[in-house]
Amino acid sequence: MNSSKSVLLVIGSGLKLYREYLVRSAAARARRAGHELVLINNLRPTWQHEYFDEITVVNVFDHELLTRTAREIAARRTVVGVLCWDEPLVMPAAELAAEFGVPGLGIAGVQGCRDKYSARTRLTDGGLLQPGFAMAADLAQAREAVERIGYPVVVKPRALGASMGVMLARDDQELHEAFQVASNASLVGDEPFRGGAIVEEYAVGPEISVDAGLHKGEYLPMFVARKRTGSHPYFEETGHVVDASDPLLEDRELMDTLARAHQVLGIENGVTHSEVRLTDRGPLIIEINGRVGGDLIPLLGKIATGIDPGEVVVDVALGQRPDTHRPERGVAGIRFGYPEHDCLVRSVRVPREAPGLVTASPMVEPGTTLRLPPGGYIARHSFVVCRADDPRTCEERLTTASGMVVVDAEKVAPKSPDSLLEMPAGLLDVDE
Known part of the structure; x- marks a missing residue:
């Protein structure tokens, strides 16, 4: 390393709609610690300029090019941590952290997160309940x-x-x-x-997710999200609710299972998003992802518990034990709007006022084609986020707010079953 100002290297900013709140907190935390934030991103930056001190645009999905770019930055800046919350990039981010000698998930740990077959095999061999x-x-x-x-x-x-x-x-x-x-x-x-x-x-039982920080292998749960799914026989996630007082946070069998699973997979430092089925045989881990949750779950966690996942991401990247004490005791939830069939969207209007409404937003531009499984996934036209003092009231408020979304769309014919998967419109960042 050289003697220039220390930086945290961020691999991919993610979508403005899904990740700006996280970037905002991470940037503030990094600067309070005396570090700058440097971004390697796939697209020309727009909103990112406010938060990053330097931005390099390359094809981050070309991992060799990404590695060369990161090494060039490390040659002239002192990299003290690597951050990544974009699923396809967690593996190269972990490899860069290992190369630069800074805290990270660990190569074995991220392999267990990215490769579901490897994870199943290792968790089974480790004696954990698996299908x-x-x-x-x-x-x-x-x-x-x-x-x-x-x-x-x-x-x-x-x-x-x-x-x-x-x-x-x-x-x-x-x-x-x-x-x-x-x-x-x-x-x-x-x-x-x-x-x-x-x-x-197929594991029978309600599905939840748990976001947690890892410091030197210590598992530090932040919040639990209760999941809603739809589009049977597919598993589209239609909503989540986070309760700061969820009794599952005190369920020793669940938390011990998650801690053991992370230990078996060799996950060292970072943030993970674990999906779990609560079966009659006990908690069964569906998968562990080497990043914070998607679907704005970290924002729900922040609203409900007061824990700021953006700060936790920075802390663990710097090798510091994060504070996962929950100062708030509220409930927050999100509900996504899906069409009933494949459609071409003309317009989406979301409510600006509703009981407990925190935020609401369209997720697609006019002219977007939304395709349901198997032709496409995450065909969401909108979302609403509400808060309340208890889960039941939160669900009622989400139902009310989502019922106020107005969509004008034209039905289109479904794709051929042999067609290649069409990436979800709501997951693709665009230049402004």
């Missing part, structure tokens, strides 16, 4: 897996996020469709994980 599972290169292997596991099964890509390409199959006909959906979806992901699909036992 029966198998990696299938083709439909014949998928059928062999089902003979051992039994129906129903979940079929999923090996490394995609946001439930893209994930489908429930209850018989052989549905297995054929589910395998095709998952395998086709995998083709838009990282090259090492393309093709084939994971076939696993």
Whole structure:
């Protein structure tokens, strides 16, 4: 390292709509600690200028180019930490942290987060409750897996996020469709994980997520989100509710399971988003992601608990134990608006006032085509965020506010089942 002003290197800013609140807090925390924030981003910056001291634009999905760019920055700036909250980039970010000798998830840890098959294998070998599972290169292997596991099964890509390409199959006909959906979806992901699909036992029970900080392997839970899903037999996430007083935060079996899982996967320093099914056999980890949660869950956590995930991300990147004490005792939730069928959106109007409304926003521009699974995923036209003193009132307020969203759209024909997955419009950042 050189003697220039110390910087935190950020790999990908994420979307303004989904991540600006996180960037704002991270920038403030970094500067209070005496560090600048340097961004390597895929697109020409607009809103990012307010928060970053230096921005370099390269194709971050070309990992060799990303690495060369980061090394060039490290040659003239003193990199004291690496931050990343963008799912496709957590692996190169962890590799850069290891190369620069700064705290990070660890190579083994991020491998367990990105590769669902590796995670299943390692968690099973570590003695944690896991479903029966198998990696299938083709439909014949998928059928062999089902003979051992039994129906129903979940079929999923090996490394995609946001439930893209994930489908429930209850018989052989549905297995054929589910395998095709998952395998086709995998083709838009990282090259090492393309093709084939994971076939696993369907775990019955409510699904939750837990965001937590990791400091030298110590698991520090921040908040629990209760999840709503739709679009059966797919697993589209339609909403979340975070309660600062959720009794699951004091559930020793759940928290011990999560702590053990992180230890087994070798996750060292960072922030993770774990998805868990609460089954009659106990908590079953669906996956652990090496980043904060999506869907504005960290914002809900901040509103409900007072914990600022943007500050926690900086603290763990600097090797400092974060403060995960919950000073607030509220409830916050989000509800996403989905169309009933594939459509071309003409306009979206969201409420400006409603009981407990914190914020609401359209998620697409006029002229956007929204496609439901399997032709597309996360076909959201809007969201509303509400707060309340208890979960029931929060859910009621979310229902009221989401009912005030007005969408003008034209129905369009669905894509052919053989078509390549269309990336969600709401996940793609655009130049302004």
